[in-house]
Amino acid sequence: MTTPLPTDIPGSSFYKDLRSLKCSAAPAAVKYDALAHVFYDIIDAATETVPVNFAGPFAKTDYLFSERGASSALVVAVNAARGRFRHRATMTAAECEAAFEHDFNAVVGLAELCLGEPAPDNLEFLRAVAAPTDHTMAEAQEYVRVVVDSAEGNMIRVRSEHQPEKTLELDCSDWPELPGMVQPYDQLNLVEPEISGSRVQARYVIYEPDYLVNVTQIASCFESYGTDARISLVRRFMPPVNTAAGDLGNFASQLLDEEVNRGREEIDFRNSATAFFRSNAISLATCGLPPTFRHEALAQQINIRHALSDVLPTAVSGFDRGNVMLEPAFFAEILGLQGRMDLMQLDYRLVVEQKSGKGEWNPGNENLPRYRENHYVQLLLYMAIIRYNYRAQYERNNRCLSAFLMYSRYAEPLIALGNAPALLREALKVRNEIVANERKLASGDSGVLDTLTPDALNSRGTGTLWERYQRPQLCSVLDPVHNADTLAALYFRRMLAFVAKEHQLSKCGNKIKRGSGFAAAWQCALAEKLDAGNIYAGLRLCEPAEGHEGAVKELLLEFADDAANDIANFRAGDVVILYPYDEDAEPDARSTMVFRCSITDIRERCISLQLRFEQSSARPFVMNSTRLWAIEHDFMDSSYNALYQGLHAFLRAPELRRDLILFRRRPRVDRKATLNMSHGDFNALALRVKQARDIFLIIGPPGTGKTSYGLVTTLKEQLSEPGSSVLLLSYTNRAVDEMSSKLVEHGIDFMRIGPELSCAPEYRSFLIGEKISSCGNVGQVREAIMSARVFAATVASLNSSINLLSLKKFDLVIIDEASQIPEPHLLGILSAKTEEGGPAIDRIVMIGDHKQLPAVVQQTAQEAEVEEPELREAGLCDCRVSMFERFVNRYGEDREVTYTLTRQGRMHSEIAEFPNERFYNGKLDIAGLPHQMVPLPGIPATNVMEKALWEHRVSFINVVEEAAVGSPDKINDAEALVISGIAGAIWKYESGRSAEFSLADSVGIIVPYRNQISHIRHKLAAAGIPGASEVAIDTVERFQGSQRDYIIYGFTVKKAGQLRFLTQHTFTDTDGTVVDRKLNVAMTRAREHLVLVGNARLLGEAPVFSDLIDYCRQSGGYFDV
Secondary structure: OOOOOOOOOOOOOHHHHHHHHHHHHOOHHHHHHHHHHHHHHHHHHOOOHHHHOOHHHHHHHHHHHHHOOOHHHHHHHHHHHHHHHHHHHHOOHHHHHHHHHHHHEEEEEEHHHHHHOOOOOOOOOOOOOOOOOOOOOOOOOEEEEEEEEEEEEEEEEEEEOOOOOEEEEEOOOOOOOOOOOOOOOEEEEEEEEEEEEEEEEEEEEEEEOOOOEEHHHHHOEEEEEEEEHHHHHHHHOOOOOOOOOHHHHHHHHHHHHHHHHHOOOOOOHHHHHHHHHHOHHHHHHHHHHOOOOHHHHHHHHHHHHHHHHHHHHHHHOOOOHHHHOOOOHHHHHHHHOOOOOOOEOOOEEEEEEEOOOOOOOOOOOOOOOOOOOHHHHHHHHHHHHHHHOOOHHHOOOOOOOEEEEOOOOOOOEEEEEOOOOHHHHHHHHHHHHHHHHHHHOOOOOOOHHHHHHHHHHOOOOOOHHHHHHHHHHHHHHHHHHOOOOHHHHHHHHHHHHHHHHHHHHHHHHHOOOOOOOHHHHHHHHHHHHHHHHOOOEEEEEEHHHHHOOOOEEEEEEEOOOOOHHHHHHOOOOOOOEEEEEOOOOOOOOOOOEEEEEEOOOOOOOEEEEEEEEEEEHHHHHHHOOEEEEEEEOOOHHHHHHHHHHHHHHHHHHHHHHHHHOOOOOOOOOOOOOOOOOOOHHHHHHHHHHHHHHOEEEEOOOOOOOHHHHHHHHHHHHHHHOOOHHHHHHEEEEEHHHHHHHHHHHHHOOOOEEHHHHHOHHHHHHHHHHHHHOOOOOOOHHHHHHHOEEEEEEEEHOOOOOHOOOHHHHHHEEEEOOOOEEEEEHHHHHHHHHOOOOOOOEEEEEEEEOOOOOOOOOOOOHHHHEOOOHHHHOOOOEEEEOOOHHHHHHOOOOOOOEEEEOEEEOOOOHHHHHHHHHHHOOOOOEEEOHHHHHHOOOOOOOOHHHHHHHHOEEEEEEEEEOOOOOOOOOOOOOHHHHHHHHHHHHHHHHHHOOOOOOOOOHHHEEEEOHHHHHHHHHHHHHHHHHOOOOOOOOOOOOHHHOOOEEEEEEEEEOHHHHHHHHOOOEEEEEEOOOEHHHHHHHHHHOOEEEEEEEEHHHHHHOHHHHHHHHHHHHHHHEEEEE
């Protein structure tokens, strides 16, 4: 059945865009880029409501061809165009011109196919145009990407990316599990394919290759009791347990890095241990180290030095420890793998994987172990990645590759290993089964859990190890899943599907945002990635420079142009990948090993990075100094581990806490509780919070001081109880910085959990590593943690250090900005138990505003909808809704559970009027501060911009810019000019009143797109306004929590289809109020003046914007430009 286009995207708009494009006199390259944009718009719109998640344009076009019955000629034409669009960055202007007419006709044909209506007369080019060379064929030599049509027996019918008009029959005799695994439109990589007529065989078949699986995840499925992909599922749920062996392994890894980086210099073991203690304080405090730990670690250091200094130079010709990379990361889409190696030679001739634990016993030599199978599997997969993903380098090396397992526990640590084709094939089959199981969970099919028992996983386990350790461990994970009561099981499985789906979409992309998902790194053209702000390209390496001596930890790179900084969606503290590429090629993270880094600073012309793993020399960088460099966002697969573990923790949570979450009992209240201290105007709030024995909700609309008053008041009252401890959480590091500022302001000491680079410099002395720096042993570390009364962290940082909650019980957790936190992110924290089995957190206070920006998720409303009536009764109707909002929906009118702050001290009364009446039903009061009541300045206005500023507190300036060929949808030049003029008018007036006036401190500009940010910044620079370069110009998401005296909100949109993005966070509250969360946040950032700039006719198609424009008209604050 043909799926129609979304109702808010008129099909005729595509024909209009194509007509304008055909008639345009713009340069060929500009027209070709615009044509590619229309192509992507069409396939996105046509597949948006399809109940299939597609990774990349090939999968989308294949679906459309198949479902809508495209002709072979159209399939061939569109596919050729798609290939050229993908590699547009490598095409010259002449090539664009040569391909334009052919590809234009192909896109017209695609539009007709998708719209189901003929194109207007004379839209296509009439003369025949030969198809230019297909730029995609160069990638087809080592492997072929195919889409599944159907499966029968040991055969799968597929269509290839390079010949989608032709159906092939894939022989799966060596992959018998695949036909029962695949569904129509699934994708496969056929590695080393052999095609004969319509039949094809492949050495390896990779299921859904864009779904990258970590090499260690595959290796973990090779257990002594059996090999089974389902072991990966069990490990997903296993509670994180800190052990001395695990800490020793982490320390040994650090020692390897130090040994490589220091060369033959003597390494001070005490300094190494101190550094390790500071960065692993919670882990060390919660596991307890045996007396032998120091001795064992010293032995590891000696063995590592022996391996690097004595064994490898002899075993590997040309080995040079200064010529290696430490912890290089890789993304091998060809095999569907990702991960990082411990050590690799720069010429790809050597790979070493370190293991600090035991190998298999070697009766002939106790100092030289035998390898463990799971360790060998890990090394085999690394070897396969070098052979296939970096095939050109492998061939240049004459297929010479030395691979070692380094068992650093042993005096003879190195084991040289070669290829094992059968074991590698088995490992890739396990990889495919892992993907199939996780995709089933994402689709809501959790049936794999029903038959998952220890005995089902055991094919060779016997004896003491199985009976005493392995079987009980498996039972501890699986029994709570199988024994959960009906409602808890429903909740667990629905949330499991939600988390698994988010996990899948984070890898392969969602339907909400083009260029999403890590696979966009190779699925999207460079222009798309630039448009989405997902890449810095064309960077030049500045430091380290030629002649640099010693190890390298910090990097400095120069931007290609001034616009790169503003367009890209990166911030200091972001975790990114860095890699080089040739000037005449596209940046491709698959083509080379990559460096994982954190951004330390972004300036106008350059960006500073800190390597996650220090390199022994500058060689990995200097050898590529003449090439270009690219930065993209990293994807940390391990970040989802805490969510799966949190779901399992929910099943093991104390019954009272589990019943609270499921609404099986009402929150308890102790009406006899009294305050220990006075909190002035906030006594009523403080008392109700204190009387709540389980959970309390503080709703804080904009400007009401939910952090300044709600959090601080609650914290102070709790700390007045002797010996009590409090945990402060928020979703973003920026919010934790804000909490930290309040703690410092009120003289409250605290420990902060999280990485240094994610913490504002002024609060880094409170980081836990700094706080325990004077501790001499683990006992002192443990005592320091136990005696601290206040901890602050992001939810993610605490989830990664969740064992803190097994060590320390907290009387209260205060969760700020709780409306922005997806429910699964809190489950592990709220379900945590102490070593004694009681709740690790006694009471919960959530602070937020569900009418401001919600939790950021990747699923659509349709995907996240909850159908189970039992769960809907428990308030879970949409998995995207935060736990805070779910509780507000149930208890929002219950005064013993909820308190709403209503006195706002930010906005002038006239600015507050529209959001107060429209979104808060008139419940907000003015605090009566001077700036909220001051009259307008009453100065004469000479133009529209001055009238908007000085005659009204809230105004709308109507600016119309028609979309032109080659003009990006996300840049509105007319609006940028007006916004620059408004900023200039503000400067002219305010600087005349005070020489101390700061434009950066007083003015904020909000726009929806990063491209427009850059454009406005250039307009401000051209206008020569003093201080304009420091003005905050950002998206509304980044502005939440901030405020300025003047806010200018530029809507930017030029097409009706863009309205959906602006209004995507609109919802209907339980009282029937329609709330546009994004508009609410944007308007309520302003203290004294709010100027709105946009196309009134276009915006008026959205009801909430229509109301806003009418409001401005009625108040006289509407102006045309």
